[in-house]
Amino acid sequence: MISLSRRRLLAGTGTLAGGLLLGGTPGRASAAVTPPRVYTRAEWSARPPSSPVTVLDSKPDHIVVHHTASGNTTDYSLAQAGRLSHWIQDLHMDTNGWSDSGQQLTISRGGYVMEGRDRSLETVDAGKLVVGAQTANQNSHTIGIENEGIYVSQDTTTMLFDSLVQTCAWLCVAYSLDPRQAIVGHRDYVTTTQCPGDVLYARLPELRTRVAAVLGA
Numbered sequence: 001m002i003s004l005s006r007r008r009l010l011a012g013t014g015t016l017a018g019g020l021l022l023g024g025t026p027g028r029a030s031a032a033v034t035p036p037r038v039y040t041r042a043e044w045s046a047r048p049p050s051s052p053v054t055v056l057d058s059k060p061d062h063i064v065v066h067h068t069a070s071g072n073t074t075d076y077s078l079a080q081a082g083r084l085s086h087w088i089q090d091l092h093m094d095t096n097g098w099s100d101s102g103q104q105l106t107i108s109r110g111g112y113v114m115e116g117r118d119r120s121l122e123t124v125d126a127g128k129l130v131v132g133a134q135t136a137n138q139n140s141h142t143i144g145i146e147n148e149g150i151y152v153s154q155d156t157t158t159m160l161f162d163s164l165v166q167t168c169a170w171l172c173v174a175y176s177l178d179p180r181q182a183i184v185g186h187r188d189y190v191t192t193t194q195c196p197g198d199v200l201y202a203r204l205p206e207l208r209t210r211v212a213a214v215l216g217a
């Protein structure tokens with residue numbers, strides 16, 4: 001509860017890179033940019049990281065959109081979002097040999113937003129960055145969102161895309177980012193990956209426009 005109210009307060013006082021105050025009064029700004037309900041690691045019973053995560057005092061300058069390349073499930077439940085979070089964490093720790101989930105945030109096909117790497121939520125709230133493992137050579141200045149599914153030929157669910165809009169708006173406020181420049185796809189940095197798939201990648205302009213509209217920019 002304390003965390004949530006802090007996030008709302010933060011959302012109400014955020015500014016864009018250009019210095020534009022979001023909304024008129026703090027009350028109105030809070031209504032305009034409502035942070036998503038992010039299910040914490042404690043809530044989905046994450047494993048502890050195998051070594052402490054690294055937190056930078058600096059903010060990320062880009063938000064990287066990924067797909068998980070897992071199946072396009074029709075199970076839209078919170079339970080599935082929890083299973084997804086565990087599947088990614090196990091894959092990243094046990095198969096990839098990483099210390100923890102690589103991405104900071106995860107969104108399920110049902111639109112549930114889940115905390116990924118340890119301390120992600122607290123660092124967003126503090127305007128800092130926990131270093132992930134989601135975009136090779138770019139992890140010191142980017143924050144990553146894994147979107148459940150594979151979008152090479154099929155589209156996302158509306159629930160997922162709406163949550164992605166809300167999540168990006170929250171991050172843009174927290175980090176004073178302009179969505180028109182900050183939101184990118186994994187393939188913009190790593191040309192050898194199809195991530196986040198042709199269909200979701202083609203919707204990034206729409207995502208930027210919708211986030212900008214939420215911010216009132």
Ligand SMILES: [Zn+2]
Pocket residue numbers: 065066067134186193195196
């Ligand atoms: Zn990716």
